[in-house]
Amino acid sequence: MDKGHFFDWVFQVVRQIPPGRVTSYGAIAKYIGSPRSSRMVGYAMNASHLEKDIPAHRVVNRKGVLTGKLNFETPETMERRLKEEGVLVEKDQIVDFQKHFWDPSLELEEQLDDVL
DNA sequence: GTCTTGACGTTTA
DNA sequence: CTAAACGCCAAGA
Numbered sequence: 001m002d003k004g005h006f007f008d009w010v011f012q013v014v015r016q017i018p019p020g021r022v023t024s025y026g027a028i029a030k031y032i033g034s035p036r037s038s039r040m041v042g043y044a045m046n047a048s049h050l051e052k053d054i055p056a057h058r059v060v061n062r063k064g065v066l067t068g069k070l071n072f073e074t075p076e077t078m079e080r081r082l083k084e085e086g087v088l089v090e091k092d093q094i095v096d097f098q099k100h101f102w103d104p105s106l107e108l109e110e111q112l113d114d115v116l
Numbered sequence: 117g118t119c120t121t122g123a124c125g126t127t128t129a
Numbered sequence: 130c131t132a133a134a135c136g137c138c139a140a141g142a
Contacts, residue, residue, distance in 0.1 A: 006139065025124055029138095035125095036137045042123035043139070061124060068123025078123095120142085128134075 006032070010044040011051055013104050017058045020085045021102035022094060024062045031104040046071060057081040064097025 009032040017023055025041040034040070041059070045068060048054040057078040061067050069078040069092060079089045088095040 029124085034138075037139070038124040039122060039137070040124090040139050043121090045123050047140095048123095056123080059123075062126095066123090071123055118142105121140090122138105124137090126134105126136085129132085 006034075006037070006040060007044040007047060010041050011048065011054055014045075014048065014054055014056065014059060016104065017055055017102055019055075020087060020100065022058045022060055022064070022082070022087060022097065022100050023102045023104065024060060024064075026062055027101075027103050027105065028059070042068060049073075055081075058085075058102075060094060060097070064094035064101075066092045066094070 010028055013028050013031060024038075025045075026035065026038040028041045029035055029038040045054075045056045045059060048056045049071075056068070057066075057072070059068075066078050066082075066089065069075050072078050079092065082089050082094065087100050094100060
């Protein structure tokens with residue numbers, strides 16, 4: 001609940017994204033309790049390259065477009081990694097985005113329920 | 117303390 | 130249908 005942990009929350013959620021799945025900035029923002037802070041999620045991703053084990057390539061905008069691919073080591077890294085995980089990408093856009101979509105507010109809820 | 121900048125999302129023209 | 134503008138909120142200067 002600490003304000004300064006906004007980035008950390010984002011990082012934690014992104015780490016939970018399973019391979020072959022993708023999510024949106026808005027979904028993460030909503031999950032951490034700031035539905036209007038979708039931009040901040042992307043902003044946090046910008047710093048994610050400093051962190052470790054942050055699959056930022058699995059985070060795209062609501063349309064499923066690889067907006068931040070230029071921010072990666074190389075512009076092709078994001079698309080290549082997604083394809084390696086079985087996610088088809090056509091012109092910087094994920095094919096069947098909704099099909100691969102992973103909603104933390106849903107998926108993580110089941111995990112919590114399973115733990116409880 | 118203010119001002120600028122964004123890997124976004126929604127609303128209007 | 131596409132394009133542009135607005136709103137949103139946290140960090141860095």
